[in-house]
Amino acid sequence: MKFFLDTGNVDEIKRIVKLGLVDGVTTNPSLIAKEGRVFKDVIKEITSIVSGPVSAEVVSLDVNGMLSEAHEIAQWAPNVVIKLPMTEAGLEATHHLHKEGIKTNVTLIFSIAQGLMAAKAGASYISPFVGRLDDIGADGMALVSGLRQVLDQYGLASEIIAASIRHIGHVEEAALAGAHIATIPGSLLPALWKHPLTDSGIDRFLKDWEKVPKL
Ligand code: E4P
Secondary structure, eight states, rough: EEEEEEEHHHHHHHHHTTOOSSEEEEEEOHHHHHHTTHHHHHHHHHHOOOSSSSEOOOOOOOOHHHHHHHHHHHTTTTTTEEEEESSSSHHHHHHHHHHHHHOEEEEEEEHHHHHHHHHHHHSEEEEEEEHHHHTSSHHHHHHHHHHHHHHHHTOOOOOEEEEEEEHHHHHHHHHTTTTTTEOTTTTHHHHHHHHHHHHHHHHHHHHHHHHHOOO
């Protein structure tokens, strides 16, 4: 499974890139707003740090507006991916961009029907929001495994990005459910490599090492 970072924070990205764990980055308008920087500057900087796909989201709600934003954003870097909402206009724009060879990520997917539509329209990536489904008492991860089954069954080329990831369990379950990618908040990622038994194990080894006779 590939790991994307779900952040607009360049410092977070630089830190995790050093570990070889960043296969791509996803952003959204809320994440960009947190940074207090110009959208284009943030995306251009991220695409210069990460060679994998970097999703940048359009904010227009009509097809022409989406396409005009998409064409502008697509010029910022070769690895930029246009993120579009799961609406009728979003599907039409996705299909148009697909025919032009521009990569897309259809976001805010909450049902198998929506994921299937986006995949058929030619989305490069589809983003089911696991955490937001769990928040309303639904089973977010069942959507991921269902989408994987449907994509495989019909030979559809979209990759599933398990999004709205809230905790380590989500990442592990996304891997088991067959998500191609999990997009993980930069603040959550360290929790993936930390374990209390690792920390206490290191402490014990260092204490015992003090008892070893030194030259
Ligand atoms: C994915 O592309 C979105 O940016 C993100 O995962 C949304 O997560 P949230 O539900 O925590 O806002």
